Amino acid sequence: MPEPRSAIVVGGGLAGLASAVGLAGRGFRVTLLESRTRLGGRAGSFTDPTTGQMVDACQHVSMGCCTNLTHFLRTVGVDHLLSPQPKLYFVTPDRRTSVFKADPWPAPFHLGRALLGAHYLTPLDKLRVVYGLARMLWERPDADPPLLPWLKSHRQNARTIERFWAIVLTSALNETVDRVGLKYARKVFRDGFVRHRDGFTVHVPTVPLGRLYGDELRAWLASHGVEVRENAGVKRLVLEEPLPPTPSPKKGGGERTDNDSSFILAPPPFLGEGVGGRGSSLRAVELRDGSTLTADWYVLAVPFDRVTDLLPDELAREPYFANVKNLTPSPITSVHLWFDRPVMKLPHAVLIDCLGQWVFNRGEVAPGEFYLQVVVSAARDLKGLGRDEVQRLIVEELGKVFPPVARAKLLRAKVITEHTATFSAVPGVDRWRPVQESPVHNLAVAGDWTATGWPATMEGAVRSGYLAAEAILGRSGQAEKLVQPDLA
Ligand SMILES: Cc1cc2nc3c(=O)[nH]c(=O)nc-3n(C[C@H](O)[C@H](O)[C@H](O)COP(=O)(O)OP(=O)(O)OC[C@H]3O[C@@H](n4cnc5c(N)ncnc54)[C@H](O)[C@@H]3O)c2cc1C
Structure with missing residues (x-):
């Protein structure tokens, strides 16, 4: 041998x-x-010294299109510790919710009805988005001009940029649309939403990352x-x-x-x-x-x-x-909130026109403790605000979107910023x-x-x-x- x-x-x-x-x-x-x-x-994850609980530095999610991560998790025997989310919930400050889910039609038509149902876009906005998506997919895979001018020159207005492109891309790329290039924006939409029916399914770990x-x-x-x-x-x-x-x-x-x-x-x-x-x-x-x-x-x-x-x-x-x-870094801030009662029925929410972008409902993690985590990607704007102020802004915002938050007692909170969370996907x-x-x-x-x-x-x-x-x-x-x- x-x-x-x-x-x-x-x-x-x-x-x-x-x-x-x-x-x-x-x-x-x-x-x-x-x-x-x-x-x-x-x-x-880290162990919270106050409670001994295992807490993720920041919630991580995967998507159906992440075939290598899925393979790795299956190989080592932990793929069962992720839960696929067949529905995504998009919530606006007026508390209206759009449910984003696939129809039983082949890609790319499986999400057509979901896009049409988005309450935060006008019918004309939706046409603009469809046109922008079609033109984006038509681009060469390696074309990487600055995204924002590209969007503007392809009939996108302030509303579609803020409420559609930025909503998806800021979380997926951890960067704002004025800084990223076209190449990775195209990849997100192509792999995540267009190529395959299962690409967009978000997979959320059911356990802390330290356990996963x-x-x-x-x-x-x-x-x-x-x-x-x-x-x-x-x-x-x-x-x-x-x-x-x-x-x-x-x-x-x-x-x-x-x-x-x-x-x-x-x-x-x-x-x-x-x-x-x-x-x-x-x-x-x-x-x-x-x-x-x-x-x-x-x-x-x-x-x-x-x-x-x-x-x-x-x-x-x-x-x-x-x-x-x-390579230049881009930060992510996560705000961890433990309340004395349930404050949110949805398993998660994508927040439109808000400071927080995603809120994850981790449920009752200890007797009488209900845990939410809010993620702010590309969190440069929070720099200099201080943890207390970030926490205050996020709790106030959540209280408007989910009224039970305003009535609940906040037991504990943590604000964590990873300054070098990821590299920034700038053009080129x-x-x-x-x-x-x-x-x-x-x-x-x-x-x-x-x-x-x-x-x-x-x-x-x-x-x-x-x-x-x-x-x-x-x-x-x-x-x-x-x-x-x-x-x-
Ligand atoms: C806040 C946050 C949220 C994120 N959310 C998501 C998400 O939802 N979905 C997603 O897919 N991705 C997400 N990411 C990105 C994802 O975490 C990273 O892309 C991925 O984990 C990077 O893995 P890596 O092995 O390349 O690097 P790392 O995870 O950084 O691993 C490098 C390792 O090297 C070790 N190391 C460093 N120096 C030395 C040394 N001198 N000797 C020995 N060891 C050393 C470090 O301790 C570390 O363990 C997020 C990242 C952050 C920070």
Whole structure:
């Protein structure tokens, strides 16, 4: 039996987890290094010190079109912990509600009646929207001009922009319509609403994210030989010394050693001129505690703003890595409210003409405690307001839309802002997103910010992890496709 090849994955978010799942399922001995004391990365929970309850930093939802996330969840055995929402509820401040649900007609006609029923758009607005959608789908998939001028030049008025395009896109892309490009806007509508009947179905976890990416996932990883090391922050990646002009390949390698500077990794087959020296490869990762670990293959799956900090200077300067610094962040604020009684009958609501965009009704999470979570994507406008003021504005707004809120006692509240929630899908953003196969031949990169063809989402992160695993499989002579097809 040949020795299994070894891989180190840096980062235990969904991208790192998906690459670990991809490689471990194919005979690699994987070590996953995560700096925090939990898995899931940005899709994670924390324990509320006041109550001991597991609370998501922010509600995460998926959609039917997220085929790779679905595959990942099924693989590790937690797909049953998401609940598909066959209906979406759109609510305006005057408390009128439109129910958005599919008819039993083939795509793209399945949502036609739902759009016609939207009470917050006039009949003429709906015609404008249909025209805009048709023209958008007609555009080249890679066309990426600024969206707002495009919308205006395609007969969209202030009302359709605010009440239709912005409502969908600000949440889906975590960016405002005046900042995004056409490409990812088109993708949201095409994949989510037009291509397939099931694409638009929103899937909401029925448990906190810490539970979703918890016991079953760990059990799967353990049973496939993945060693998960938490509290194991990586300080830097260490490059192999530049190769001599005629490399003399050594057999073996891939042993894991702590503090072993004598270990020399036999480079995988030379695959072309690399950066940082001819045919460069990584030799090790150095952890923050000073120890080093080595493997045959490496996946760097940290957030985009951490990438270059972990690289040796000669790599950080290379355009492949340096371009990542051009990505800009966009914030998300979540407002968590615990009331003393039920305040909302709907399972969720999309709020029109409101500061909050989505409100999720998490029900009675402890005896006498009813939990709502409000999400504000692209929350730049909240900067400088302070948590108390954000909370006050949101509670006041909810009280108007759902009167029981105004009568209930607010037991506790939390306002959490993730300043670097996602990269911003500005026009032309893809030129800064590297493919997973890096120029360092035993290193692949993964993360929602890499070139996935998707915006920053759990689906994008899982895709990137599968693509990183594919890159390693390909380079190690075991080519296999892991990325799942779109809904057919
Ligand atoms: C508030 C918020 C709401 C969101 N809502 C949604 C949603 O509803 N639906 C959706 O699809 N997506 C949503 N997203 C986006 C989604 O969370 C991300 O796209 C996805 O989780 C990114 O996964 P990742 O693995 O690429 O990165 P991360 O989750 O950031 O994982 C990177 C990991 O690397 C670790 N790390 C960093 N540095 C080191 C180091 N030096 N050594 C070791 N480990 C390190 C980090 O601790 C982290 O665990 C949301 C994001 C946020 C912030």
